Amino acid sequence: MRALNKLTKRVKWTALGVLTLGLAAAGGAEMAQMMAPATTPLTANAAITDEQGQVRGLATFRQAGSAVAVTVEARGLTPGQHGMHVHDTRKCLPGVDPAVNRVVPFGAAGPHFDPEMSGNHDSPEADNKYGHAGDLPMLTVGADGVGRASFMSDKISLTGMNGILNRTLIIHEKPDDYKSDPSGMTGARVRCGTILRVGLNTRDYPLPGVQTFPEGVAYDAKKGVLYTGSAATGAIYTVNPTSGTVTLFSEGGALGRSSALGLKVDSQSRVWVAGGATGTVSVLSPNGTPVAILDTPKSPNPYINDLAPAADGSVYVTDSTRPVIFRVSPDLKLRAWLDLGNTPIKYGPGINLNGILATPDGRYLLTMQLNTGDLWRIDLRTKAVKKVMGGLTRGDGILLNPADPRTLYVARNAMGVVSKVALSADSGTGALVAEEPLQGLRFPATLTAVGGDVVVTQSQLNKLMGGTPETPFRLTRFKAF
Structure with missing residues (x-):
């Protein structure tokens, strides 16, 4: 050697x-x-x-x-x-x-x-x-x-x-x-x-615990609070974006929620939690009590990774190991919505579809395939699938800039950067225009918008199964670029 x-x-x-x-x-x-x-x-x-x-x-x-x-x-x-x-x-x-x-x-x-x-x-x-x-x-x-x-x-x-x-x-x-x-x-x-x-300002929100591994993050503008969840324990925390005060919102393990990956907040201020290998989607009330635990079909290898609330009250869900997108209807019924086997999206080893969002016009889903670096657009009416762009190596969570829906941010975990993508008017094509390591990111996973700022998780998921994570775990806030 x-x-x-x-x-x-x-x-x-x-x-x-x-x-x-x-x-x-x-x-x-x-x-x-x-x-x-x-x-x-x-x-x-x-x-x-x-x-x-x-x-x-x-x-x-x-x-x-x-x-x-x-x-x-x-x-x-x-x-x-x-x-x-x-x-x-x-x-x-x-x-x-x-x-x-x-x-x-x-x-x-x-x-x-x-x-x-x-x-x-x-x-x-x-x-x-x-x-x-x-x-x-x-x-x-x-x-x-x-x-x-x-x-x-x-x-x-x-x-x-x-x-x-x-x-x-x-x-x-x-x-x-x-x-x-x-x-x-x-x-x-x-x-x-x-x-x-030199020359860039950010703000960190320290989190409690030595095994927190924050994967998901979401912001409720009505309540003025951030939510983040532990991939290791399933605990959900609130973070006051002004003071930085952190409070336990829902204990890990609640009704079997042993992991919390993607998080989203819907129009009713309910918190949606992707359950990873548990194969479940959890819905929590605004006060943290469980509303529903939705099971996906039993299989030996589920991996529920992220969620996308849509304008009609539906929530779309990615599974990173099974080639399917699920849909939860407004009455909280979960069903398979799109079989990806007959689409251009081809599943391979590792983490496949990951971050997902619905465009503000209600026409499309955008979703990131981590193991290929490809960004995809899915028509919500016809279910037609189109590749938007490639080259987003280790792309994880995605976020549209609320002030400019043609600007997409991609958290690229192992690469340690947030990438900025300029989308076409129909979100059918994209171009990489900038990348930010900020002050040094540790496996950034997902993002959310807080006013004109963006908050990203420093998940350190590369050390979840081995190695010593750096504590305290952190969320990092930065000005949208």
Whole structure:
């Protein structure tokens, strides 16, 4: 394996996943796709601090095509070479270092950033399939105790699956041997800086719990509250969008609701919940009491993922593993509405149809197929199916801008971005016009509109079946772009 690693070069030296719910990690072909531009230039800084919290240097990051230009200056270090890595979380706090299995300074920064789950420490030349993306060149410190480095790297990015925003840059006390797991025998973590985007403001809503994994989000404009649900427990929470106060709305496990995926609010302020592998749709009253639990037909592999209230009071439901769209009538009767087997939508391994919405004119459904990156339009009268566009790799939840129904937002989970799509007047074609990593998104799943803003879940579903999620879990609010 080591010999293979050394043959796969990606870092340009100069003077200077994964969805656990049935999906493989995003591979090299997906990562090679060009990303659409962000709304502001992609630049970031990290103030480098010592164990006492004193600022002892600065790192800068600038997206330059498919690579990132990095400069680092750090003071007060011992002369010689020091290992330097991007770590997984944003926390420059004490925590457990897996290299020594005890609490150490900056241990809360977590392990090395490893988006392709290589599980292997390697050199800055190694392809991310075979070594951590966070394995960077060493910092050389002079006799004056000041270390400086300047280089370009395409192992990391400020957007997409390899995005390092809101993660940490760690400088170690010793050189990196670029082979020993987990961190190259680099010793203690002596400097840390959180990598923060420059020039973009967002607001986070922290959520309670260490296993929350928020997948769905919805806004009730009548009540002025956000709802979000736990994919892991089925609990539903309300969030006050002004104060950020979080309240338990419905306990997980209520009438068998052990998971909550897509959430929607209807015109009666009832909350609709997609039950995932339970194969159910739950309907909750405005005060949180169950109105109905609607069962889809029994099968060994249901996956009820998202819902779309329509103007006539119906609600349409996607199943990500069975090729069918269900319809719940206004009298709460659930039936199969469209057999997808005879349409252009072809189901394959993994998560298929996912996010769904009804257009405001009542004519169409739009739905996102996650495992192909295809966006589809379905005529509500004729049931005719048309492909709107492809290329939306790992597209999950979708949202129309209420102020402009020709603007569609797509949460692209493993890619860590929200994409903006310009739709034609009949929603029959679309073009990708912008993508935003915001301040660093962790597996964004679904979106909702709050006035002129958008709120997106940072679900971290890639860590639901393994790994350590970063807490607190968060919803993130940003200005519609």
